[in-house]
Amino acid sequence: MFEIDTRCVHPSRCSRAAFGAIATPIFQAATFVHEDIGTESEYSYSRMQNPTRAALEARVAELEGGVDAVAFSSGMAAEATLMNLFEASGHIIAGDDLYGGTLRLFRHVSTPAGLRFDFTDTTSPENIRKNLKPDTKAVYVETPSNPTMQVTDIAAAAEIAHAAGAWLIVDNTFLSPLFQRPLELGADIVVHSGTKYLGGHNDTLAGFLVMKDPAIAEKVRFYAKTVGACLAPMDCFLLERGIKTLSVRLEKQAANAEKIAYWLRERPEVKKVYYIGFPDHPGYEVTRRQSSGFGGMLSMEVDSPETARKVLREVKLFQYAESLGGVDSLITYPMLQTHADVPEEERLKRGINDRFLRISVGIENAADLIEDLRQALES
Numbered sequence: 001m002f003e004i005d006t007r008c009v010h011p012s013r014c015s016r017a018a019f020g021a022i023a024t025p026i027f028q029a030a031t032f033v034h035e036d037i038g039t040e041s042e043y044s045y046s047r048m049q050n051p052t053r054a055a056l057e058a059r060v061a062e063l064e065g066g067v068d069a070v071a072f073s074s075g076m077a078a079e080a081t082l083m084n085l086f087e088a089s090g091h092i093i094a095g096d097d098l099y100g101g102t103l104r105l106f107r108h109v110s111t112p113a114g115l116r117f118d119f120t121d122t123t124s125p126e127n128i129r130k131n132l133k134p135d136t137k138a139v140y141v142e143t144p145s146n147p148t149m150q151v152t153d154i155a156a157a158a159e160i161a162h163a164a165g166a167w168l169i170v171d172n173t174f175l176s177p178l179f180q181r182p183l184e185l186g187a188d189i190v191v192h193s194g195t196k197y198l199g200g201h202n203d204t205l206a207g208f209l210v211m212k213d214p215a216i217a218e219k220v221r222f223y224a225k226t227v228g229a230c231l232a233p234m235d236c237f238l239l240e241r242g243i244k245t246l247s248v249r250l251e252k253q254a255a256n257a258e259k260i261a262y263w264l265r266e267r268p269e270v271k272k273v274y275y276i277g278f279p280d281h282p283g284y285e286v287t288r289r290q291s292s293g294f295g296g297m298l299s300m301e302v303d304s305p306e307t308a309r310k311v312l313r314e315v316k317l318f319q320y321a322e323s324l325g326g327v328d329s330l331i332t333y334p335m336l337q338t339h340a341d342v343p344e345e346e347r348l349k350r351g352i353n354d355r356f357l358r359i360s361v362g363i364e365n366a367a368d369l370i371e372d373l374r375q376a377l378e379s
């Protein structure tokens with residue numbers, strides 16, 4: 001088996017596409033002709049499966065070490081489809097620092113539909129254990145978490161979940177399979193917003209569920225074809241194209257992020273930098289064990305709301321926009337954007353206040369990015 005950066009380009013499971021084309025063709029077809037009455041064709045209708053999507057899914061499954069991956073029209077579509085597997089009953093333990101859209105789904109869609117959630121700090125495996133109920137069906141974590149970069153020990157969480165007969169579901173959006181493969185550490189399902197590092201260019205939405213167990217994969221496929229939030233062929237093409245350059249993008253993003261994190265840490269206007277690559281980060285040892293890189297994300301708390309607003313207004317290279325993981329560096333004000341729907345008290349408890357900014361580092365020149373932050377902080 002080749003190393004992961006080779007497999008981003010040449011996945012072993014993908015058969016050569018039609019006519020030997022080096023890129024998978026975009027099969028822009030809603031339906032497929034049946035050869036004869038009663039014969040089973042490999043493809044019948046693109047909600048069920050499409051050759052471009054099948055090639056992408058095989059690639060993602062292989063990178064994450066799963067038996068199957070299903071591509072959805074967005075990360076949220078993947079998560080919403082996944083929630084159907086619990087058939088509207090049971091209990092889920094979820095991390096208390098999650099993507100805002102995930103929290104909204106759990107609180108305002110899955111809870112009214114009958115599921116019960118306990119949100120806890122999963123950086124402590126003990127907290128997971130304490131929240132187990134007789135009908136706990138799953139433990140759901142994001143690691144590192146968005147936006148405060150909390151690290152959960154995936155192997156420890158898997159052990160606790162499995163002992164209770166529950167699944168461990170890990171949102172692996174932030175590190176991608178290049179740096180972290182939760183299924184190999186014991187997780188049952190990996191969730192991705194493919195919109196972020198896998199796509200990598202801030203130009204399309206996508207989501208994935210990757211499964212280790214064929215029986216779970218079969219269930220996911222049932223709900224995926226029934227709910228219908230599948231990824232369109234053109235977007236599948238863009239994702240495949242993105243994944244081919246995942247390693248060069250993310251290596252550079254990670255190298256840039258490390259330089260920026262250390263530089264920000266020395267600035268008088270910056271009170272705290274949230275970056276998992278600092279040896280004094282509480283999750284550093286766990287990260288060294290379970291991940292092979294620190295990624296391209298960091299957050300910071302500046303000294304005043306005025307400084308926060310000044311930085312957002314004055315940056316020239318960084319762009320003030322939601323999302324992350326793409327080649328363009330972005331800066332986000334979680335309080336007003338990704339986490340606007342999180343109740344204020346909870347938000348503040350986690351440090352997501354009016355001085356808190358999240359940075360997604362792109363592939364620009366690191367010195368240019370640092371200079372941009374310097375001029376914004378000093379303006």
Ligand SMILES: *Cc1c(COP(=O)(O)O)cnc(C)c1O
Binds near residue numbers: 076
């Ligand atoms: C963006 C994001 C999502 C949601 O994905 P979409 O593609 O925007 O629907 C889920 N989890 C994390 C960690 C994210 O960053």
